[in-house]
Amino acid sequence: MVLVYVEHADGAPDELSLQAIALARGYAGGAPVEAVMVGPGPGAADAAPVLGDYGVATVNVAELDGGFAPQAHARAVAELTGRLSPAAVFAAGSDRGNEVLAHAAVMTGAALAANCVAATPGDPAAVTRMRWGGSLLEEARLHGTTKLMTVAPHAVAIEPAPIETADVVSFTPEVQEQDLVVRVSERVDTSTGGLSLAESPVVVSGGRGVGSSEGFGALEELAGLLGGVVGCSRAVTSAGWRPHTDQVGQTGTKISPELYIPCGISGATQHMAGCKGAKKILAINADPEAPILASADYAVVGDLSEIVPAITAELRRARDG
Numbered sequence: 001m002v003l004v005y006v007e008h009a010d011g012a013p014d015e016l017s018l019q020a021i022a023l024a025r026g027y028a029g030g031a032p033v034e035a036v037m038v039g040p041g042p043g044a045a046d047a048a049p050v051l052g053d054y055g056v057a058t059v060n061v062a063e064l065d066g067g068f069a070p071q072a073h074a075r076a077v078a079e080l081t082g083r084l085s086p087a088a089v090f091a092a093g094s095d096r097g098n099e100v101l102a103h104a105a106v107m108t109g110a111a112l113a114a115n116c117v118a119a120t121p122g123d124p125a126a127v128t129r130m131r132w133g134g135s136l137l138e139e140a141r142l143h144g145t146t147k148l149m150t151v152a153p154h155a156v157a158i159e160p161a162p163i164e165t166a167d168v169v170s171f172t173p174e175v176q177e178q179d180l181v182v183r184v185s186e187r188v189d190t191s192t193g194g195l196s197l198a199e200s201p202v203v204v205s206g207g208r209g210v211g212s213s214e215g216f217g218a219l220e221e222l223a224g225l226l227g228g229v230v231g232c233s234r235a236v237t238s239a240g241w242r243p244h245t246d247q248v249g250q251t252g253t254k255i256s257p258e259l260y261i262p263c264g265i266s267g268a269t270q271h272m273a274g275c276k277g278a279k280k281i282l283a284i285n286a287d288p289e290a291p292i293l294a295s296a297d298y299a300v301v302g303d304l305s306e307i308v309p310a311i312t313a314e315l316r317r318a319r320d321g
């Protein structure tokens with residue numbers, strides 16, 4: 001049996017967790033796949049039965065009140081691991097998935113490999129994992145009765161595999177006081193009106209070439225017209241022009257929009273690590289030799305302070321007939 005820690009929001013399982021389930025099912029090779037979700041939160045009970053559509057036979061819902069507490073979630077995973085002795089425990093390679101499984105690894109003494117893109121069962125199990133923001137693939141071996149793995153975001157396709165019904169079983173994990181010391185106590189909405197950088201279908205990003213925080217006004221306008229949000233490079237956050245929450249890249253947010261428009265961004269490896277999931281890239285850069293052009297589907301070579309307003313004006317003309 002293989003266990004998957006599944007994140008959820010608003011009564012639906014998280015997309016990255018569904019990707020983790022796809023890798024877990026391949027690893028299980030026909031053996032049952034169970035999930036563990038932590039609730040009651042908004043909607044664990046609603047999200048749980050949906051997992052049957054992705055090949056999960058049993059969903060264990062850990063009854064825990066309050067905001068996300070990584071160690072408490074890990075306690076639920078560790079408790080089930082002790083009870084069910086799964087061959088492996090998977091989670092999404094999200095901030096939360098990595099944090100929860102890291103704690104669970106300490107609690108169970110099991111080995112953890114983060115950011116896996118492939119896994120073959122056995123003792124040791126063979127895993128391929130992404131390192132250095134995706135610029136290196138590492139072949140590793142995992143030993144032990146239960147192996148813990150997180151799955152690199154957007155590296156494995158979600159695979160629907162409907163089974164009749166997923167059984168939902170509730171349990172109350174034995175959480176200790178110190179497990180609740182670190183927990184989410186409040187959530188503050190970002191200024192993007194609810195559309196997050198990670199989920200936006202269009203991202204217009206600015207780099208050092210934008211020149212100043214005021215220069216981002218034109219990018220905001222273009223993003224607004226396209227129903228997207230603004231991102232940026234690390235040069236920009238280091239200069240204090242935008243907050244770190246806007247940064248795309250290895251040490252920022254990983255995005256996979258339908259359209260990514262990097263303006264005045266050179267295309268350093270650490271930046272590309274965050275946007276290589278984009279379906280299409282339209283690069284705007286003054287330098288015809290800029291590395292970003294090699295990754296772009298479309299490029300406009302020129303001064304962004306002229307090109308961005310020109311695109312915006314054209315879009316307005318098209319919109320207003």
Ligand SMILES: Cc1cc2nc3c(=O)[nH]c(=O)nc-3n(C[C@H](O)[C@H](O)[C@H](O)COP(=O)(O)OP(=O)(O)OC[C@H]3O[C@@H](n4cnc5c(N)ncnc54)[C@H](O)[C@@H]3O)c2cc1C
Nearest residue numbers: 207208209233234235249250251252264266270271286304
């Ligand atoms: C451990 C580590 C982690 C890192 N993590 C990240 C990360 O998460 N995200 C990230 O972005 N970086 C990250 N970096 C930094 C990264 O290496 C680069 O330094 C950074 O991405 C460069 O930002 P930039 O492209 O905006 O600036 P530059 O490299 O200076 O590029 C500016 C670009 O703007 C163009 N330009 C200039 N003027 C104009 C104009 N008027 N019109 C059009 N184009 C113009 C230039 O031709 C150039 O291509 C990391 C680095 C390290 C060491």
